[in-house]
Amino acid sequence: MPPAPRPLLAGLLAGVLLLPTFRPASVSAQVSTPAAPRTIAIDERLAAAAGLAVGDTVRLAATAGSPGDLVRIAAITRRGADPSEVARNEFKVRLHLDHLQSLTGSGDRVGRFAVRSRGAPSGDAAAPDRVAAAINQSAFGFRAYPASAVAVETSSTFRVVNRFHRAIGVITIVASAIFLLCITLLKVDERRRDVGALRLIGCARATVLRAIVLEATLVALIGSILGAALGWAASAIVNWYYQGVYQTPLRFTLVTPGIVGFAVALSLVLGVVSGILAGRRLVRTAPLELVGR
Amino acid sequence: MIARLAIAALTRRRARTALTVAGVAVAAAMLLDMVMLGSGMRESFRGFIDQQGFQLRLTPRGTMPFDSEATVGGATALVATLRADPDIVRVGPVLGGKHFVAVDTGVVAGFLLGIDPAAQGDYRLEAGHDLAAADEIVVSTAWLAATGRALGDTVRVAGGYDPQLRRATGERTLRIVGQGRFQMLAASDRAAAVPLATAQAMGGADRADRVSVLLVETRGAADAEAVAARIEASEARLTALSTEAALKFVDERLGYFRQLAFILASVSLAVGFLLVTTLVTVSVNERIGEIAVMRAIGVARARIVSQIVLEGVALSLAGATLGLGLGLVTARWLNGILATFPGLPAAFDFFRFEPGAAFRALGLLVCCGIAAGVWPAWRAATLPIATTLREEAVA
Amino acid sequence: MTVTPVLSAQSIRRAYPLAGRSVEAVRGLSLDVMAGEWVAVVGPSGCGKSTLLNLLGAIDRPTAGRIVIAGRDVSALGDAEATRFRLTGVGFVFQRFYLMPTLTAAENVELPMAEARMPRAARSARARELLAYVGLDGRAEHRPFQLSGGEQQRVAIARALANRPALLLADEPTGELDARTGAEMIALLDRLNHDGTTIVTVTHDEELAQAARRVVHMRDGVIVDDVVRRPLEATA
Structure with a gap:
């Protein structure tokens, strides 16, 4: 069976990390003393919002106003580091399958099966595809998707966000490059008189240029190391903030060695290039003009 | 100087x-x-939202429009009650669901909206004419492309699909009378709209006299928030979502x-x-x-x-x-x-x-x-x- | 007949803090300059000549004493009034010309007039007139770097005269010029003085000092000698 069309609003909001999931039954928190209640697990956000704890008994109903069942909270679960869970405000309640079926009147129906193929654990990457194809060939009423295909489908949102972040990164790099060039130019220009004096006392152009480039490189190196430290601190703050906002262990930003290496390398290249550009301009100017005569 | x-x-x-x-x-x-x-x-x-011209969206209690498959029963009576409210100008009932069309290569699935043509804000007609009869259907451009049909064609459309029997359910023969742009859906979505009664009938007993959303246009001077509060107070099955509340939800x-x-x-x-x-x-x-x-x-x-x-x-x-x-x-x-x-x-x-x-x-x-x-x-x-x-x- | 001096400095002192103590560059100096005079202040380096000129030009304020120029006590002026006084009361010529490098010669001369809100046409005409007076009528549109040192100093003099000051103060006006150009500058100052401009110059240049009507010798912040070489005519 083809996948269900995306619901209207959820489709729109899928842009913000949302994918349609099963909406849980509503919960009314009325503690009482049941005879033999079934057990459920609730997520920690619901526990915090409704003031529930393990061992409490609550009434669980599929629709507002219906009597529902008395159930006991057996566990409190924490959200996984799943990007698709981020920004979902719904509370999650986990029930035993037969309990949910009876509560919602679904009979002996399920939404999906998860199947583990034999080849997968031994590293046979093609095994899930083969199993899915076999099921699709032979079984009535099912459509099997390998986990990789589901991952591609559910991660499409994040691929877009990634591309967006990369684009912002490109703009930031352009801005940083201009900033660094500008600062180097200013710093070198500030040294006009010193450079003029050095040239007047007989220092070769190449020596002066080397000194300028070395200075620009050192500034870029120190700046990029400080920048990496600042980036790391900013990343920690961002993670701390968003993990709090969305109540998820998901890490929103990562400062990897690769990223630090890229940033330092880029700064160094920009520092050297801007040092050469600014220095060449200066050493080509007549020394007397540089000292203001 | x-x-x-x-x-x-x-x-x-x-x-x-x-x-x-x-x-x-x-x-x-x-x-x-x-x-x-x-x-x-x-x-x-x-x-x-403004383009639709409705200030309130009434959904099954606790849900957002089309965020789940939940529906509200007794739609006819509900619409009549709402229309009798002096602060309400228009009520547009909508039933959302799936539909299936058989094509040479298999089955094309899409999103089906059952609407009241006189009070709808879900699509804008780009070609043809709007729904006037029970056996008419307005579809999106992507729908036409996927099914290979054209305006004026007659098509068999199913409201459901029984996977066990591999058989369509709630089938109707409909005439494609209009091509519309479904504003809340992606351009690539295969969407179609039929009169509400047709959509309800195609859904079988589960969908009889049910709606997913009720769009409500309030009178100019009326305070939409107050009307929303009144509806919620009198009808426990419904959540009344005002434009501002919807925007707040989006903001979140x-x-x-x-x-x-x-x-x-x-x-x-x-x-x-x-x-x-x-x-x-x-x-x-x-x-x-x-x-x-x-x-x-x-x-x-x-x-x-x-x-x-x-x-x-x-x-x-x-x-x-x-x-x-x-x-x-x-x-x-x-x-x-x-x-x-x-x-x-x-x-x-x-x-x-x-x-x-x-x-x-x-x-x-x-x-x-x-x-x-x-x-x-x-x-x-x-x-x-x-x-x-x-x-x-x-x- | 009682002649009121254009400049009257009474017991002026100027002390600077230096390495935790106070050093006096000018120590209780008094000086009167009559209208039409040309006074050359001479003395060894560090004797307080430039400090005296800065005090007379309201660039600096005395720590004690009183300076009256054209009837106005400039030693007690606030910053805004002192600025206004520098704009219209005195003209300053610096050793190193200090022209605005981005402006043309005419614009440099116009600058104080623009600041004094003189209408554009009037200041433009006066700038041309002054440049012609100092012998630069063909160089009005040149920028400072296109002019020789002597020409730049002439522009600086024209700028100093722009708002018709009561007193022209010149700090080593020939200090950056070669002998021939220096002589031309002295001739120009002489002509200015002859035409009625009161001038006080600070100089090491013996020839410049010789050209002045009166020579004041300074040492260690005080006047040690005051010689009138060419008295003013009775009409002064």
């Missing part, structure tokens, strides 16, 4: 001025983009982008400020002797300050002007990237140019430019003339 001196100071070292303006332009572009991003999604969504879910926009906008402002401060400070340091001479020959402090501040303003203004163009171009680029979000309505903009907000943001950047020039300007204007002249002479 002061303006002449300010311009001369900026053109004296062209390369660095050009670089600073370029830097400010990039910062301004980023700032503009982030302002557009911050308000764009919200305004775009508001546009969609789109919080990440707004916060990202705010952070990047702040960084852009800081970068612009730093660039202008650096350039103006260095420029003032270089001209400290000239400034001392101007003070010595009787040029007032205020003039010196205004000349230097003017330099900052000129840099920021030039940068902001360039940044406006650059920002619009990059916004298109970034919007193009975000437009590829799965399931996003085609006309939805993440970046929306709101002249008021854009010019306020660029104005803020220029204010930063002014602020950036103030300190070096004040330092220059208050320097001790005699000492500075002596130091300059020694230098």
Whole structure:
């Protein structure tokens, strides 16, 4: 069976990390003393919002106003580091399958099966595809998707966000490059008189240029190391903030060695290039003009 | 003369001025983009909602429109009750569901809306005519492409599909009378609309006299929030969502982008400020002797300050002007990237140019430019003339 | 007949803090300059000549004493009034010319007039007139770097005269010039004085001092000698 069309609003909001999931039954928190209640697990956000704890008994109903069942909270679960869970405000309640079926009147129906193929654990990457194809060939009423295909489908949102972040990164790099060039130019220009004096006392152009480039490189190196430290601190703050906002262990930003290496390398290249550009301009100017005569 | 001196100071070292303006332009572009991003999604969504012309959406209690498959029963009576409310002008019942069309290569599945043609805001007709009879259907362009059908064709459409028996259920023969743009769906979505009664009948007993959403247009003078509260109080099965509440919901879910926009906008402002401060400070340091001479020959402090501040303003203004163009171009680029979000309505903009907000943001950047020039300007204007002249002479 | 001096400095002192103590560059100096006089202040380096000129030009303020120029006590002026006084009350010529490098010769001369809110046409005409007076009528549109040292100093003199000051103060006006150009500068100052401009110059240049009507010798912040070489005519 083809996948269900995306619901209207959820489709729109899928842009913000949302994918349609099963909406849980509503919960009314009325503690009482049941005879033999079934057990459920609730997520920690619901526990915090409704003031529930393990061992409490609550009434669980599929629709507002219906009597529902008395159930006991057996566990409190924490959200996984799943990007698709981020920004979902719904509370999650986990029930035993037969309990949910009876509560919602679904009979002996399920939404999906998860199947583990034999080849997968031994590293046979093609095994899930083969199993899915076999099921699709032979079984009535099912459509099997390998986990990789589901991952591609559910991660499409994040691929877009990634591309967006990369684009912002490109703009930031352009801005940083201009900033660094500008600062180097200013710093070198500030040294006009010193450079003029050095040239007047007989220092070769190449020596002066080397000194300028070395200075620009050192500034870029120190700046990029400080920048990496600042980036790391900013990343920690961002993670701390968003993990709090969305109540998820998901890490929103990562400062990897690769990223630090890229940033330092880029700064160094920009520092050297801007040092050469600014220095060449200066050493080509007549020394007397540089000292203001 | 002061303006002449300010311009001369900026053109004296062209390369660095050009670089600073370029830097400010990039910062301004980023700032503009982030302002557009911050308000764009919200305004775009508001546009969609306003376009529909309904102030309230009534959904099964605790759900958002079409966020689940939940429906409300007794729709006919509910609509009649609502229509009797003196504060309500129009009620548009909508039933959402799936539909299936057999084609040569298999089955095409799509989203089906059962609507009241006299009170709907889900699609805009682009060709043909609107629904007038029970056996008519309006479809999206993507639907026509997927099924290979054309306006005027007759088509067998099923309301369900029994996977065990591999058989369609609730089948109807419908005539394609219109081609519409379904505003809340992506351009690639295969969407179709039929009269509400037809959709209910195609859904079988489960869907008889049920609706997913009721769109409500309130009377001009009536307070939509008050009507919403009244409906919720009298009808326990319903959640009444006003436009503002829907926007608030969207705001909550789109919080990440707004916060990202705010952070990047702040960084852009800081970068612009730093660039202008650096350039103006260095420029003032270089001209400290000239400034001392101007003070010595009787040029007032205020003039010196205004000349230097003017330099900052000129840099920021030039940068902001360039940044406006650059920002619009990059916004298109970034919007193009975000437009590829799965399931996003085609006309939805993440970046929306709101002249008021854009010019306020660029104005803020220029204010930063002014602020950036103030300190070096004040330092220059208050320097001790005699000492500075002596130091300059020694230098 | 009682002649009121254009400049009257009474017991002026100027002390600077240096390495934790106070050093006096000018120590209780008094000096009167009559209208039409040309006074050359001479003395060894560090004797306080430039400090005296800065005090007379309201660039600096005395720590004690009183300076009256054209009937105005400039030693007690606030910053805004002192600035206004420098704009219209005195003209200053510096050793190193200090022209605005981005402005043309005419614009440099116009600068004080623009600051004094003189209408554009009037200041433009006066700038041309002054440049012609100092012998630079063909160089009005040149920028400082296109002019020789002597020409730059002439522009500086024209600028100093722009707002018709009561007093022209010149700090080593020939200090940066070669002998021939220096002689031309002295001739120009002489002509200015002859045409009625009151001048006070600080100089090491013996020829310049010789050209002045009166020579004041300074040492360690005080006047040690005051010689009138060419008295003013009775009409002064």
